[in-house]
Amino acid sequence: xxxxxxxxxxxxxxxxxxxxxxxxxxxxxxxxxxxxxxxxxxxxxxxxxxxxxxxxxxxxxxxxxxxxxxxxxxxxxxxxxxxxxxxxxxxxxxxxxxxxxxxxxxxxxxxxxxxxxxxxxxxxxxxxxxxxxxxxxxxxxxxxxxxxxxxxxxxxxxxxxxxxxxxxxxxxxxxxxxxxxxxxxxxxxxxxxxxxxxxxxxxxxxxxxxxxxxxxxxxxxxxxxxxxxxxxxxxxxxxxxxxxxxxxxxxxxxxxxxxxxxxxxxxxxxxxxxxxxxxxxxxxxxxxxxxxxxxxxxxxxxxxxxxxxxxxxxxxxxxxxxxxxxxxxxxxxxxxxxxxxxxxxxxxxxxxxxxxxxxxxxxxxxxxxxxxxxxxxxxxxxxxxxxxxxxxxxxxxxxxxxxxxxxxxxxxxxxxxxxxxxxxxxxxxxxxxxxxxxxxxxxxxxxxxxxxxxxxxxxxxxxxxxxxxxxxxxxxxxxxxxxxxxxxxxxxxxxxxxxxxxxxxxxxxxxxxxxxxxxxxxxxxxxxxxxxxxxxxxxxxxxxxxxxxxxxxxxxxxxxxxxxxxxxxxxxxxxxxxxxxxxxxxxxxxxxxxxxxxxxxxxxxxxxxxxxxxxxxxxxxxxx
Amino acid sequence: xxxxxxxxxxxxxxxxxxxxxxxxxxxxxxxxxxxxxxxxxxxxxxxxxxxxxxxxxxxxxxxxxxxxxxxxxxxxxxx
Numbered sequence: 001x002x003x004x005x006x007x008x009x010x011x012x013x014x015x016x017x018x019x020x021x022x023x024x025x026x027x028x029x030x031x032x033x034x035x036x037x038x039x040x041x042x043x044x045x046x047x048x049x050x051x052x053x054x055x056x057x058x059x060x061x062x063x064x065x066x067x068x069x070x071x072x073x074x075x076x077x078x079x080x081x082x083x084x085x086x087x088x089x090x091x092x093x094x095x096x097x098x099x100x101x102x103x104x105x106x107x108x109x110x111x112x113x114x115x116x117x118x119x120x121x122x123x124x125x126x127x128x129x130x131x132x133x134x135x136x137x138x139x140x141x142x143x144x145x146x147x148x149x150x151x152x153x154x155x156x157x158x159x160x161x162x163x164x165x166x167x168x169x170x171x172x173x174x175x176x177x178x179x180x181x182x183x184x185x186x187x188x189x190x191x192x193x194x195x196x197x198x199x200x201x202x203x204x205x206x207x208x209x210x211x212x213x214x215x216x217x218x219x220x221x222x223x224x225x226x227x228x229x230x231x232x233x234x235x236x237x238x239x240x241x242x243x244x245x246x247x248x249x250x251x252x253x254x255x256x257x258x259x260x261x262x263x264x265x266x267x268x269x270x271x272x273x274x275x276x277x278x279x280x281x282x283x284x285x286x287x288x289x290x291x292x293x294x295x296x297x298x299x300x301x302x303x304x305x306x307x308x309x310x311x312x313x314x315x316x317x318x319x320x321x322x323x324x325x326x327x328x329x330x331x332x333x334x335x336x337x338x339x340x341x342x343x344x345x346x347x348x349x350x351x352x353x354x355x356x357x358x359x360x361x362x363x364x365x366x367x368x369x370x371x372x373x374x375x376x377x378x379x380x381x382x383x384x385x386x387x388x389x390x391x392x393x394x395x396x397x398x399x400x401x402x403x404x405x406x407x408x409x410x411x412x413x414x415x416x417x418x419x420x421x422x423x424x425x426x427x428x429x430x431x432x433x434x435x436x437x438x439x440x441x442x443x444x445x446x447x448x449x450x451x452x453x454x455x456x457x458x459x460x461x462x463x464x465x466x467x468x469x470x471x472x473x474x475x476x477x478x479x480x481x482x483x484x485x486x487x488x489x490x491x492x493x494x495x496x497x498x499x500x501x502x503x504x505x506x507x508x509x510x511x512x513x514x515x516x517x518x519x520x521x522x523x524x525x526x527x528x529x530x531x532x533x534x535x536x537x538x539x540x541x542x543x544x545x546x547x548x549x550x551x552x553x554x555x556x557x558x559x560x561x562x563x564x565x566x567x568x569x570x571x572x573x574x575x576x577x578x579x580x581x582x583x584x585x586x587x588x589x590x591x592x593x594x595x596x597x598x599x600x601x602x603x604x605x606x607x608x609x610x611x612x613x614x615x616x617x618x619x620x621x622x623x624x
Numbered sequence: 625x626x627x628x629x630x631x632x633x634x635x636x637x638x639x640x641x642x643x644x645x646x647x648x649x650x651x652x653x654x655x656x657x658x659x660x661x662x663x664x665x666x667x668x669x670x671x672x673x674x675x676x677x678x679x680x681x682x683x684x685x686x687x688x689x690x691x692x693x694x695x696x697x698x699x700x701x702x703x
Contacts, residue, residue: 079657084650118683119659200656201663218684225686235673327688331674334690340677442651444658445688447679 022071022103023182024095026127027111028120029077029364030448032139034058036111036169037074038460040178064183073105077364079119081126081197085441086366095130107133107186109178114138114151114166115219115449121207124160126197133186134162137178141166143449147219156214161190170454222449225320229447232324242328245321246347249312257351258382260304268297283492287485295481299474302354302586306469307462309348309355314461316344317362318453326445336425337432339365339443342372346424349379353587357594358465365443367436371428373594374604377587378424378580380417386537387578388416394559395571412575419579423611469590476589484534484585500545505530519577519616520570520624532583539583569623573616581612627701631680632694634668640699641665647696659683660697 027033041060058074075094076087083089090099097104110127112120117138128134138144138151157164163181167174195206231237272293279285316322326340333342341363349356356376363369392409399408487505489497500506501524509527516526524546528539540558547561566574582588588601595601628634631642642664645652659682660666669686670679677688689697 080653082653084654116683116685119685122657200653201661204656204661221681221684229670229679233670233672233679238673323688327672327677327679328674330688330690331672331676442647442655442693443677443690444655444693445677446658447686447688449686 020069020071021106022073023107023109023186024073024075024105025109025111026075026091026095026123027077027139028079028113028123030446031077031111031113031120032169033077033111034074035457036109036137036139036167036175036178037072038457038464039169039172039175040182041072062179062182064179066183068183070182072109073102079123080200081123087364095127095132105132107135109135109137109181111137111139111169114141114144115147115149117151117211117216118204118208118218121211122200122203124210125194125203125206128160128162128190128192129194129197131189133189135178135181135186136160136162136164137167138164139167139169142168142171142173144219147222149217149219151211151216152214156210156216159192159210159213161192163187170451170457225449228450229324232321233327238324238328242325245316245325249309249344249348250351252308252312257304257308260308261301264300264304265297268293268300272296283489283495283497286489286497287482291482291485291489292478294485295478299470299477299481302352302469303466305352306355306358306466309351309359310462310465311458313344313359313362314458315453318451318457320448320450322362323445323447327447330443330445334443336428338371338375338428339363339368340445342368345372346376346379349376349381352381352383353377353379353584354469354590357587357590358469360594365441367432370595370600371431371436373591374431374600375424375428377582377584377604377608378420378427380420380579381536383536383584384416384578386540387532388413388575390540390543390555390558391562391571391575394562395566395568416575416579419576423580427607468593476592477586480585480589481534484531488531500527500542518620519573519613520567520620521574522565524565525574529577529581529583533585535586536578536583567624569620572623573620576619577612577616579612580608580615582608628699629701630695630699631666631668631689631697632678632691634666634699636668636671636678639665639667642697643700644698645696646698647693655693655697658687659685660687666697 025033025037037058037060040062060072060074062070062072064070073094075091078088078091081088081092081095083092093099094102095105095108108127108130110124112123124136136157138153138156141151144150151166153164153166165174165177165181167178169175195202197203232241272289275293276285276289279288313322316325322341322344325344328340329343330340333339338346342360344362345356345359348359353376356379357373360369360372360376363372392412396409396412400406401408401411484505487508488500488503490504491498493502497503498506501509506523506527508530509525510523512526512529513521513523516529521529524543527546528542531542532539543562544555544558547558562571582605588605591601591604592598628638628640631640634640642660642662644662645655645660647655664682667681668678669681672678672688677690678694679686679688680694681687
């Protein structure tokens with residue numbers, strides 16, 4: 001597999017003979033804009049971050065019936081073009097042609113939720129004021145009709161001076177009209193008189209005049225939603241349902257995803273063995289079979305967890321329950337400076353931080369999202385367990401504490417979970433009072449009516465997320481694992497890789513020994529710390545290799561060997577180190593991908609390392 | 625009993641008319657874009673199990689606000 005290069009975030013459209021036309025999708029959050037985007041472009045999408053920001057740039061291509069290629073640009077959801085947040089500034093800049101490197105769109109598709117026209121139509125005023133040809137798409141017309149509402153599209157088009165089409169992006173109803181618009185000439189910009197854009201009440205009044213003239217009738221409030229909320233937000237039943245959902249997600253990530261991950265890893269190994277068979281035995285073959293194939297394995301191993309988590313999040317979000325879960329969790333999360341929507345991502349970080357970081361996408365507020373990303377790695381992920389198991393088994397004598405079921409070893413393990421949680425809480429508070437100090441933007445959570453998720457919608461989301469992970473983070477993970485493998489197998493001695501302790505990694509382990517000596521760690525642990533950057537549990541295998549013992553978490557021989565090399569206080573310090581340290585290039589790669597640069601991963605790595613070192617030093621000093 | 629002065633005081637199931645948003649202008653604008661405009665009728669619809677945030681229906685949409693925000697949304701006092 002070669003490293004696939006992501007196309008530059010900005011498509012150079014100029015070298016084409018006939019310039020590809022760009023159409024921007026604009027609409028409020030929850031207007032179904034992304035569903036429409038997916039419907040129009042299918043899987044022909046590219047996702048990138050705008051340089052240096054967390055905001056994602058989504059582009060896709062449509063071949064229209066006139067055989068013309070049109071590029072669709074899905075802009076972040078917004079209720080106005082006031083540059084209040086990063087998202088809104090980018091939307092406003094692109095539409096105004098002020099975004100460096102992004103061509104000003106040739107036309108705009110304004111997507112509005114037909115069931116909430118009162119709130120969504122005011123956005124038409126600043127969008128029409130841009131002076132670009134505009135197609136107004138009233139989405140969710142099936143829900144509108146079902147609720148007894150209605151609208152006269154022709155009359156609204158008359159009022160707005162722009163074509164209006166009625167669509168249901170979920171079912172695909174009315175999409176032909178949108179495709180037809182894309183195939184034709186976009187027409188002239190609207191010339192109707194508009195209200196003063198800075199005046200919200202005036203825009204509202206204008207919008208309600210428009211919708212009155214179009215005989216708009218809002219649908220009746222959905223009755224099912226009320227009935228379901230009576231249960232889901234019930235003081236007793238509500239939290240119980242949430243608990244059940246949480247346990248379900250957890251269970252699925254551990255029991256359904258974990259065996260799948262093993263299976264995929266074995267499959268990769270098997271395929272790798274077939275691939276390298278024609279190569280002559282030697283260093284090159286080892287590089288391919290152990291370095292590259294294992295590296296690919298370390299990337300795809302995340303796919304089942306990502307798929308399972310996003311399947312759940314997809315069902316929760318598309319059904320409308322995710323907003324209810326956020327509502328229930330908000331009070332608790334607000335205490336640590338986060339918000340309700342941070343809850344599910346942080347929870348899934350107990351399985352693995354990689355999908356958890358990807359799951360923060362549901363958080364619209366940028367600061368809250370960043371804070372959630374930066375604390376997620378403190379949650380005790382599954383990769384820490386083999387390390388904890390080995391060291392606890394080797395150094396903590398088993399004894400009853402609270403009856404036979406809860407012994408000293410379980411207590412230490414629980415303590416490590418609590419430690420990670422406390423570090424997350426402390427870090428969240430620290431972040432929100434320093435670099436991510438909130439501008440106290442009021443927290444507003446929209447509760448959409450409940451809907452049945454569609455298979456198609458879920459499938460597109462899964463494909464989208466998996467592909468984004470593979471191409472953007474996967475390449476970095478692959479490069480890092482191959483790099484680490486090389487460190488462990490170079491320099492060659494007589495054309496053969498050296499013993500691990502004489503490799504570059506071994507040299508690094510030795511050279512950091514003075515730094516980790518105060519923690520009670522020798523160069524062997526140092527080497528383990530280096531190799532565990534690939535994934536935390538790798539340290540177990542490394543220690544096994546060094547001691548010439550089969551390296552697995554329950555190996556008695558390895559426990560003996562460790563007891564000879566580590567004093568008990570240093571072993572506990574190592575546990576504490578692992579509770580805090582960001583020993584995982586995969587997480588760093590995903591954080592880089594999600595935050596649009598190396599700034600936050602560097603900060604995260606430095607901060608967790610400092611914390612881990614300090615806490616380990618303190619632990620050894622206190623116990624030693 | 626005095627009539628509810630702010631949205632946060634509105635009993636569940638009751639409707640009030642917004643008079644004023646006593647918030648920083650940018651924050652007031654943000655809430656107004658979402659539908660919390662002076663003169664608009666707001667129904668206190670439901671609450672999280674802990675009582676905060678609460679869900680309000682405004683202009684056909686259901687929006688949850690924390691108490692710390694809702695107590696700055698002043699209601700018209702009925703005559």
